Amino acid sequence: MSTTDQRWFHRRGALARGGWESVVDERTPDWEHTGIRVAEIAPGTTLELSDIGIERIVVPLSGSFDIVHTADGAATTTHLTGRASVFDGPTDVLYLSSDSTARLTGEGRVAIATSPTTVVKPSRRIPAAETPIELRGAGASSRQVHNFGTPLALDAARLIVCEVITPAENWSSYPPHKHDEHVPGRESRLEEIYYFEAAPVAGADAVGDAAFGMFSTYSSPAGEIDINAMVRSGDIALVPYGYHGPAVAAPGYDLYYLNVMAGPDPEREWLISDDPAHAWVRDTWKGQQIDSRLPFGNETEGQQ
Template sequence: MSLTIPYRSSQFSAGYNDYDGVEAETGLRFRILFMKTGSEETISSRDYETAVLIIKGKGTIIYNDRECSFERSSWIDQNPVVVHFPAGDAVTVRAGQESRIAVISTLNSNQFKGKIYTPAEIDVEHRGKDILDGTCYRLVRLAFDRSIAPEPARIVLGEVLNFPGKWSSYPPHHHEQSEIYYYEFSPVEGYGHGELGDDVFKIQHQDLLVITDFRDHSQVAAPGYHMYYIWAIRHMKDNPYKGFEFTKPHDKLLI
């Protein structure tokens, strides 16, 4: 598996929409929770560490007696609310409007202190802005990684806003840990291309790319279309993700 497209440019069903086969490849389970106005959902697992990321919608999240309102109408200019919590904990989401939520989880019995990350707590990097004539300028939004989340956690999570006609994940890079990219476009008719080693895939709305085996991965959005993707990485046992390595000779572009 490399590119999985069960929901390409289609309407999600109310409830959970599972991207089958992804967990077997990467150790990460990825689902889209689609909530109707006025609905309520409790997210919990006895065995899985979980991250909940608000893609779009309005409502309330309740976790550990803390209540946090969220309202995100666009991923172009607004940061997400993210909740990260260990196995055994539970998060309740109440949808004040139709809401689309990413639920990323991985088997992990380690206990750690969970956290709600508000939009103000999401780290935003203007990556590539002043290099290569701005052709790979993008926004990288980091929710949490090894330096932010507790050490027993196994997930790294963030977003990329890929501007129209520009590249991201560039220069090409790779890492040993498995990763997934979940994509959306604005307008939804948009598309881009994703490199995976020597293979190139046409990416469309609500596709998911599986990245494994040290393969290089770079992305480009077609002109006129914003491309957004959630990226999630799973730490390997005794080999946590600490960053990526640029692929030679393209690393020379940064000198």
């Protein structure tokens, strides 16, 4: 019988701390390389990012934000126009160097991807129009990936960040795969965070809070893990090791997740190994078309 591992799966609000709805960082048990902060910001509210030695990517989930970020005594204000929701295409994001502190204001919902590092890379705003959009898979395994924080798109120290939109009834993070061994040129060690949102398909007569998807992980030689969960907006899964996937969008509901990755390997790269029992599924995509519902949103520049 399968169970959901309570160390690695957390419902919305279960990780609340210091005005943030959810916080994962070095104080999270058995967690080291990655972090995330999620908050709902109301007008007049200010959220502080006061620690240095942490690189960050500010990702508007909905709404718009102003970030005053300071390094070496010099302050810069960056405006992120954002978007109506995570299902409205890519957003502009802000990479913050590890020597920066910041103050956030605005209105909406925001996620901050984090990783501790002593390496200082320059802060950079990445406009939505410059975000590489990848349509991955085919048929019922079609999904849309926004690669604003991957090695080819961003010069970061450790962070690898992207977001994935899976249309209703489709599967993503599939075939199940892992990245928990250092095998040069084949596989890299990366902790991974999944932050989820779900919503009724456009035009549906449904209650938004009822929207859900499914997510699974299971063990590999690197460690024991077992998550089989109905996921809703605001839920967080931590993947320290093991095979992860699929993430499945239920009929009637689209599924989104933000992936935050970093690890101890000397190279910043995303190298995965499929579960050998399911790797053959990739061959079935040959000759199939990408789901015609993709891409989501109107921003298609930079599509790959």
